[in-house]
Amino acid sequence: MPLRTKIFMKVLLLAICFCLRPGEVFCEEPTRQELRKEMQALKERIRLLEKRLEDLTKAPEQAPEGVTPEKVHGHGAGGVKGLADRVRTLEEHMKKRGVGKWADRISLSGLVEVAADYQDQDHHDRGVKDTSSSDITLATVELGVDAEASKHLGAHVLFLWEEDDTEPVDLDEGYIILDGKDVLPLYLNAGKMYVPFGRFESHFISDPLTLQLGETRETAVKAGYTDDLLDFSVSVFNGDVEETGRDDHVRSYVLSGRISRQFDTPWSVGLEAGGAYISSVADTNNLGDNQVASDYDGDGQKDIRDDVGGISLFLSLSFDKRIFLEAEYVGALERFEPGELAYDGGRGRKPRAWNLELAYAFKWNFEVGLKAEGSRDCGRSLADDFLPERQYGVVLNYEFFENAVFSVEYLRGIYDNDDTRDLWTTQVSLEF
Secondary structure, three states: OOHHHHHHHHHHHHHHHHHHOHHHHHOHHHHHHHHHHHHHHHHHHHHHHHHHHHHHOOOOOOOOOOOOHHHHHOOOOOHHHHHHHHHHHHHHHHHHOOOOOHHHOEEEEEEEEEEEEEEEEEOOOOOOOOEEEEEEEEEEEEEEEEEEOOOOEEEEEEEEEOOOOOOOOEEEEEEEEEEOOOOOOEEEEEEEEEOOOOOOOOOOOOOOHHHHHHOOEEEEEEEEEEOOOEEEEEEEEOOOOEEOOOOOOOOEEEEEEEEEEEEOOOOOEEEEEEEEEEOOHHHOHHHHHHHEOOOOOOOOOOEEOOOOOEEEEEEEEEEOOOEEEEEEEEEEOOOOOOOOEOOOOOOOOOOEEEEEEEEEEOOOOEEEEEEEEEEEOOOOOHHHOOOOOEEEEEEEEEEEEOOEEEEEEEEEEEOOOOOEEEEEEEEEEEEO
16 A cells, blocks of 8 residues: 555544543543443442352352342243252251151062962862963052161051952051160061061062961061071061960960072172071961861860971072072971861871972073972872872063063972962962
C-alpha cells in the first residue's frame, strides 16, 4: 500500500473515533476509572456466584435454609443424584427419630418349586390292579425372614406352602436366636424348629428316605457350641408320643455333633461328618404323625410302652467343589413292641433307612447325580404307603439362570414283597 494511502487511512480512523466517542479520545483518565469500576464489579459478581455454587453443592443436611435438593438439581434434570440426596435425607431423619436402618437388619429369602410327575405302580399280587398317575403341582413356596435386633440377638421365621400338604400356609419355623459371636462361641435357639437329628443332604428332587424317616420338627430349646471346626448341641422338647403311664412333660432330647473341615490340597477336599442321638425316635414327623398307632391309655393320645432311641450318622465329601459324595444312616436302636406301628403286621419292627449319592458338577452349570438308598422294617408293600426297601435313581440339574434350576429325576423303588414303583419328576425351582 502507498505511503499516502496509509496516512489517509489513519486520519480517517481518527476522525471516526472523534465523532463517536470524543471523550474517550481526548480524556484517557476517566476511561481508566470506568474500567477499574467495571473490573471490581465483575470480581464481586464472580465471588457471589462462587459462593452460591458452593452452597448449592453442599449435602442436604449442610445446605442453607431454603436450599433443597430440588432447587439444586431441578425436578427433571439430574434426577438420579436428586433421588440419592432425598434417600440420604430420609435416612438421617429416621436416625434422629430412632428408627435406624432396618433394611440392613432384615433379610428376606425364598424358594418356589413347580413340579410335574408321572408314576407307575406295579403290584406283585396279580389280584391287585396296577395303577398309574400324573400331576402338576406348585410343590413348594417358602418365604424366610431373618431379623437382627442387636449384635447378639435375632429371629428366624419361615413360612411354607406345599400343595395338598400345608394349605393354606404353615409356619414351618419360628425361633429366637441368641449367640455370642466374637465374645463366646455359644448359642441358644428357642421356638419351633427342625431339631438336628439327621442332615439329609441331597442332590435330588425327591426327599431321601433318611429324611422321610428321621426329620423331626418340634417346639424346642437348643443350646450349643460352635466354631469353624466343631458344632455340638443339645435340644430339649415335649414330644408327641409319650410312654405309657407318664405325665406330659418336657423330657425328649437330641444330642448332636458335627465336624467340618476344608483341606488345602490340590483336590481342595471338603469334609463334613457328624451324628445325633434322639431319646425317642417315635417323635420323628413320619413315625409320630402317621405310623405310631398304639394308645394304651385309651385317652386319645399316642403312647408306647417304652421309648425307643434313635441314631443318625452322616458323611459329606466334596472334591474341587465338583465331585460330591453324600452318605447317611438313620434308624431306631431297638424294636418297637408289636402293634405300636401301623404297618408292623403284629410284629415288632426296628425302622431304619440309608442313603448314598454321588454327583458331578460340570463347568457349564450342569450336574448329574446317582443314588442308591434303602430301608428296613418300614413297610412291606405299596399298600403300606411308607418306604421302599430298595430305591435307585438318577437326576440331571441345569442352572439356566442364577439361582434358577431345571431338574429331571427318575427313581425306581422296590418293596419287600416285590411291588415296584417308577417315578419320573421334572421341576423348575427359583431361589432368592
